[in-house]
Structures are given as C-alpha cells and as structure tokens.
Amino acid sequence: MPPAPVVSYYDRTQGDLKLAQWVDGQWIVETVDVSGTWGCTVR
Numbered sequence: 001m002p003p004a005p006v007v008s009y010y011d012r013t014q015g016d017l018k019l020a021q022w023v024d025g026q027w028i029v030e031t032v033d034v035s036g037t038w039g040c041t042v043r
Contacts (some may be wrong), residue, residue: 004022004023005021005022006019006020006021006022007020007021007036008020009043013032014034015034016031016033017031017032017033018030018031018032019032021032029033029034034042
C-alpha cells in the first residue's frame with residue numbers, strides 16, 4: 001500500500017500554517033503554526 005498523502009499549506013484567511021493528512025478516506029487538518037509570520041523574511 002502506498003503512503004497516504006500529506007500536504008502542508010498556508011491558510012491566508014486565518015494566517016496559519018496547516019497540515020492535512022489523508023486518513024481512512026478523509027482529510028484530517030491540523031494547525032501547526034498560528035503566528036502568521038512563519039517563513040517570512042524582511043528586506
């Protein structure tokens with residue numbers, strides 16, 4: 001059996017980083033960072 005899909009994405013509406021995993025035929029979504037500034041750089 002191939003590994004289940006896992007996707008991380010930025011929820012622009014909430015400003016959160018989220019992780020979605022396909023488990024038993026449905027997406028399970030969890031918030032992994034709520035700071036809203038992860039991965040940003042200042043120039």
